[in-house]
Structures are given as structure tokens and as C-alpha cells.
Amino acid sequence: AIVIMDEATAEAGSAGAGELEDGAYEVTLGRSALVVAHRLDQAARADRVLVMEGGRIVEQSTHAELIERQGIYHRLWEAWSRGRLEVTDPHSD
Numbered sequence: 001a002i003v004i005m006d007e008a009t010a011e012a013g014s015a016g017a018g019e020l021e022d023g024a025y026e027v028t029l030g031r032s033a034l035v036v037a038h039r040l041d042q043a044a045r046a047d048r049v050l051v052m053e054g055g056r057i058v059e060q061s062t063h064a065e066l067i068e069r070q071g072i073y074h075r076l077w078e079a080w081s082r083g084r085l086e087v088t089d090p091h092s093d
Helices: 014-028 040-045 063-069 072-088
Strands: 002-006 032-036 049-053 056-061
Touching (some): 002 014, 014 040, 040 072, 056 063, 063 072
Parallel strands (some): 002 032
16 A cells, blocks of 8 residues: 655644654555655655655655755755744744
8 A cells, every 4th residue: 555645744733743743654654655745854754755846856865865965955954943943942043
């Protein structure tokens, strides 16, 4: 079976998103899955990450390898991480 999830946590608030992500991860263990996500913590759990720009795949590898390459995914990850800290950390500047 193939599991396809398109923005499965998009409507969840920050508090509920973590529970949904954990549940989605459990459902996909041992199965092929295609997960469309803008929440990059979901991408970080994937075996393979595909980065699309203008309808084309421009990068693909594991989360760790894409971070190491410092390309588009790395820039997206940095921006997403900063934004997440600003939302969750009331002491950030």
C-alpha cells in the first residue's frame, strides 16, 4: 500500500500538529508514503526529501545531506527554524 498525505497537518494549530505528525509517522512506518508538507519538521523525518521549485525537482537527498549541501533546502530550513523559534520562544530577539 502507498500512503499519500497532502498537508496533513495544515489545519492543526501548533499544539495539535505534533500529535498529528507523530500519528502520521506511525501510519507510514514500513510503507511507501508520499508526504506533501510545508512544515519542514515532517520533511526532516523522511527517508528522502524532494525540493521543488517552479514545478521541478531541484534537490533530493536525505535531510542531513541537504542541510550539509547548503542549497535551497538548507536556506528553507534555516528560515523555517528561525520563524518557528520566533513563534515559540517569547524571549527571542
